[in-house]
């Protein structure tokens with residue numbers, strides 16, 4: 001559960017649905033997208049709804065926030081990036097979040113035939129949970145136990161909802177992932 005007034009980043013905010021939802025819930029939302037049309041649309045929707053949130057136009061791979069966030073809601077942003085960029089992006093996400101902050105990740109599940117031959121197809125790129133685990137390892141992130149909620153997306157694929165907590169004590173590399181307790185979703 002996110003505390004009222006918590007600062008929450010929506011990377012790749014697109015049409016702004018999550019930014020509006022967060023702003024309407026009393027959270028301080030910040031949307032970032034490199035597409036001018038996405039930024040304009042999000043700002044227009046906020047104005048129309050009488051809601052306030054910060055919306056910035058920037059490339060997430062070359063952007064630094066003014067201060068760390070309490071939470072990050074990655075709704076299909078990781079899957080929009082080519083997998084060659086995932087390690088750099090995941091490292092940036094970790095630096096944008098305060099210790100013990102929450103990462104809400106909606107990992108797109110879109111398993112195409114080409115993967116059987118090793119093809120990388122997208123966007124959206126399939127975010128296999130094993131890859132997500134490697135990007136956000138257990139010694140740095142507290143993982144809830146599976147199964148994770150699976151949501152249908154209007155575009156026809158599914159999204160796996162994983163809510164991680166950035167470990168406050170990141171020196172705890174000996175901690176076994178199997179002993180992790182469940183993180184309460186927001």
Ligand SMILES: C[S@@+](CC[C@H](N)C(=O)[O-])C[C@H]1O[C@@H](n2cnc3c(N)ncnc32)[C@H](O)[C@@H]1O
Nearest residue numbers: 012013014033034035038058059060075076080
């Ligand atoms: C699949 S959309 C997700 C939009 C929204 N979160 C949703 O679920 O409807 C991905 C968004 O990420 C943005 N994006 C992709 N790469 C980006 C980058 N490097 N920097 C900033 N935004 C990026 C795209 O412009 C797009 O709006």
